[in-house]
Amino acid sequence: MTAEPDPERAPYPHEWEADVVLSDGGVVHLRPARPADREALRAMHSRMSPRSLYLRYFTAVGEVPDTLLDIVTEVDHRTSVALLAELGGDVIAAGTYHLDPVRDAAEVAFAVEDAHQGRGLGSILLEHLAAAAQERGIPRFTAEVLSENRSMVRVFLDAGYQVTREFSSGIVDLEFDIAPTDASRAVALSREQRAESRSIARLVAPRSIAVIGASNDPTKLGHAVLSNLLAGSFVGPVYPVNPDSLSVQSIRAYRTVTDIPDPVDVAVVAVPAATVAEVIEGCRAKGVHGLMIVTAGFADAGLTPDDAGGAAGAEAQRRMVAVARANGMRVLGPNCLGMVNTAPGVTMNATLAPVGPPPGRVGFFCQSGALGIAVLADAAARGLGLSTFVSAGNRADVSGNDLLQFWQGDQRTEVVLLYLESFGNPRKFARLARTLARSKPVIAVKSGRHAVLSPGLRASSTALSDTAVATVFAQSGVIRTDTLAQAFDVAQLLATQPLPRSQAVAVIGNSTALGVLAVDACLEASLTVAGDGPVDLGVNVTPQELAHAVQAAIDDPTVGSVVVVYVPPVATPGLQHADALREVSIRSEIPVISTFLAVEGLVERLTVPTADGGAGRGSVPSFRTPERAVTALALAARYAVWRARPTGVEMRPTDADPAAARTHLETLIGSQPRVLDDAELATLLSHYGIRITDFEVAGTAESAVAAADRLGFPVTLKTFAREDREDLQGSGVRTSLTTPDQVVAAYGVLRSLAGPTVYVQQQARVGAGAVSTVFGITADPSFGALVSFGIGGLATDLLDDRGYRAVPLTDQDAADLLLEPRAAPLLDGYRGRVSVEKQPLQDIALALSAIADDVPEIVELQLRVLAGAGGVAVLGASGTIGPPPARPDLRRRMR
Secondary structure (H helix, E strand, O other): OOOOOOOOOOOHHHHHHHEOOOOOEEEEEEEOOOOHHHHHHHHHHHHHOOOHHHHHHHHOOOOOOOOHHHHHHHHHHOOOOEEEEEEEEEEEEEEEEEEEEEOEEEEEEEEEHHOOOOOHHHHHHHHHEEEEHOOOOOOOEEEEEEOOOHHHHHHHOOOOOOOEEEEOOOEEEEEEEEEOHHHHHHHHHHHHHHHHHHHHHHHHHOEEEEEOOOOOOOOOOHHHHHHHHHHOOOOOEEEEEEOOOEEEEEEEEEEEEHHOOOOOOOOEEOHHHHHHHHHHHHHHHHOEEEEEEEEOOOOOOOOOOOOOOOHHHHHHHHHHHHHHOOOOOEEEEOOOOEEEEEOOOOOOEEEEOOOOOOEEEEEEEEEHHHHHHHHHHHHHHHHOEEEEEEOOOOOOOHHHOHHHHHHHHHHOOEEEEEEEOOOOOOHHHHEEEEEEEHOOOOOEEEEEOOOOOOOHHHOOOOOOOOOOOOOOOHHHOOOOEEOOOHHHHHHHHHHOOOOOOEHHHHEEEEHHHHHHHHHHHHHOOOOOEEOOOOOOOOOOOHHHHHHHHHHHHOOOOOOOEEEEEEEOOOOOOOOHHHHHHHHHHOOOOOOOEEEEEEEEEEEEEHHEEEEOOOOOOOOOOHHHHHHHHHHHHHHHHHHHHHHHHOOEEOOOOOOHHHHHHHHHOOOOOOOOOEEEEHHHHHHHOOOOOOOEEEOOOOOOOHHHHHHHHHHHHOEEEOOOHHHHHHHOOOEEEEEEEOOOHHHHHHHHHHHHHHHOOEEEOOOOOOOOOOEEEEEEEEOOOOOEEEEEEEEEHHHHHHHOOOEEOOOOHHHHHHHHHOOOOOOHHHHOOOOOOOOOOOHHHHHHHHHHHHHHOOOEEEEEEEEEEEEOOEEEEEEEEEEEEOOOOOOOOOOOOOO
C-alpha cells in the first residue's frame, strides 16, 4: 500500500544541494536529508567519539536511538530542515533547524564526525541552513550549546551575526537574526577566499604526481606530460601508471594508481575518454586530492562519432565532476594543456608544452590548450617569468575564479594575466577581480566577442554582452587588452617596474625620429609629454650621459614615467649603455621602459637577475617599437589612476522605501513583460526620491490650456511619440510657453505631427547651461542589472555613447559613470558653456542602483533628466516590468 503524500511536507529542495570547499581545501557535497538516510546517519554516529556525542546531546550516548535519528530524517523542508555533508558515499556531518512558532525562531544544531572536525563544516552548515530558513520566512535562530563546547560556540560567534548569549547551568543559550549583515557577508567571503585558495594550492603545488596513461610512445599525451615533468625537475616523486609496461621512460611503472605504495596528491589523466570513469574510481580509492585531465572527447567533442553535438560527452563530463567532488577531489580540465608552478619547492611543468617559462611574478590563466603552447613559448622567448600557469580546457570544475582566489594570497604572484574565452560566473568574477586589482594588477584578454564558443566551453559558460564585459572590467580595475601581445607587453612592464605616478612621460633617446614617434604615441594615448618634448642626446651619447639624463627625469616630481628610445650607432654594441640604464632603473620609483636595440622582452644586460634565475624588480623591459612601449605604459597609467581612487561606499537614497515599492510592484507584475504607464512609473520612482516634474495628459487644445493653468506657466508641450520628442531637432517638443495662445498654437503643430494626445509639463527650472541627459537600467540575464548614463539625443542612441556600471553602485561608481560618455565634457562647461551641478545626477544614479537591486522585476527603465547649474529635473520616464530573473545565490557553493 502506498503512503499518502504529506501535504505539509515541501517537495525535496534539489536547489539546496551544493558542492562546497572546506577550510582545508577539500570538497564535500551538501544535500537535504531523506528518510532513507537513517542508516548512514547511524553509521556516522558510530564513528563519533563518546566525547563528541556528549557535546552534541548533553548526555552520554551509546547506541543512538531512532528518536534522535528521526530529528534529522523526518523533516518537512519547511519548519524542520536537515542538511547532510557527504564524502566518499559517507555522511560525515549533519545540521538541523526546527521552528518554534511561539518564539518565531528555529533551533539549530550540528553533529560533525570526529575525523572531519576543524574543517569548517559547522560554519558551512550554519550558512546554508540560514539561507534555507530565510527562504522559508524564518527570521532568527536559537541554539543551546554546552559551555565547555567552545569550538561550537565560536561557530556562532564568528559567523558575523549579532548574537545574544545567556548562561544557565553550564549551557549557553544563543539567539540571533539570520538576515545577512555586512559583517556576516564579509566573514563568508573571507572564508570562501581562504578555502578556495587552499583548494587550488593543493592542486598546483602537489608533493607527488601520478601520470595515468604514461607512455613510451612519443605520440601519446601521457608521454609528453611525463617527459616534461621529468625535464622540469619536479621536486617530488612521479609515478607512471601503465598496465602494460614494467617501466616508462626508465621509471618503474604501476598497473593502477592503487598499486602505488605511497600517497598521491595529483593524478594526471591521459587515457581515452571511455576509460576515464574507471580511472577516477581508482583515484577515489587511493585518496588522490586533485585530477588534471588532458583527455579530450567530453563536452568539447563527444564520446562517440554519433555524439556530434557533444550531449553524451557533456553528460559524462558532469558525472565525472560530480564523482570527483563527492570524493573530495578537484578537477582541472578535461581537454586541458596542464599547469606549471615555478616555485623553488615545486618546479613543476605538468603540461603538454615542451618549452616552459622562466620563474617570475606573473600568474597566467588560459582557457585554450592549443593557444597555451604558443603562450608558454612566447613567454619564454620574451624572458617573461611566470609564477604559475593553468590551462583549464573545458573548465568543468576549476575556473579562472578559483585562480583569482589563489593568486590573491600567493606572495610569489604580483601580476595576474587572464586569457578568457567566456565566463562561468560573471558576478563572482567581478567581485573577485575588483578585490584583487586593489593590490595586484589584473590584465585580461577577452576573446570570442564575435565568435561562437566551442562546445566544451559553452557547456560551462554564461552569455555576456561585450558591453557588460567592458563594464565589469572597467568597474573592477581590470586592464583589458585587445590582443595577447598587448597583454604580454603590459605584464612585463608591471612585473618589473612600479606604477606610473602621473600621466606625464619623459621621452629620452639618441634619435629624433624615434623620439617623435614616442611623443605621437603618448598624445594619442592621452598621456602628456614632460618638458618641451623628446630629449635627443645625440647619436654618440655616452653611457654616463644617458644615465644622467634618465636620473634627472626620475628626480623631476612632475614626471610620471620614462621612455628611453636608444639605437646605437654602427659598430657600437650598446652593452655599457644597457648596464647604465639598468643601474638607474633599479633605484627608480617610477617606471623606466625602453625600445633598446629594437629587442623585445627582458634582455640579459637590462635584467636584474633573481636567485631563481628570473627577472627581478628594476629590470628594464624592451619593446620593438616606441608605439608598443607607450601603449603598455598608457594602460598601466590608467590602472594607476583607478587604484589611487577611493574604493567607494555603497550608498542608497536616505528616503528610499523598498517595502512600499515592493507592495506597489506586486499589484502590477504579471506572467509576461509589459510597459508601465506614466502613473505607475511615477509612483515607483517616488519611493526612491525621484520625482518627475509635474505633468498632465491633454487630448484637446482646451484641455491643454486648462492643464497649463493648473500647473502654472511657463509650460512645455510634448508628443507621446518618443522618437519625435527626442530627435535632434526637437520637433516633438515646444518649450517656454507662457500664454494660453502659445499653448494652443503649439498644440496644433504637435497634433498634426503625432496625434491629439500630448503631455503638458511644468517648465523645468535648472538654471543656466541646461544639458539633456538620459539614465537607464538594463537587466543583463547573466550578470545582473546595469545602470547607464548618456547625453540626450539621437546621437547617443546611434553611437551608443553611454557609460555603464554594474549594480550595486558605490559613490565612486556613480561619479565615474558621469565621466564615461564621450560627450561628458558638455557637463563641465565645454566651449564656454556653464558647468552643470553633478551631485544631483550622481544621486539619481545611486537611486536607480537601489531600484535595480530591490526590484529585479524592472526589465528596462529609462529616465530623461535635464541638468543645469541650478540642479536637475526629471522630465519623463519609460519602463518595462516582467517576471524577475533568479536572484543570485549567496551561499558558498561551487559552480
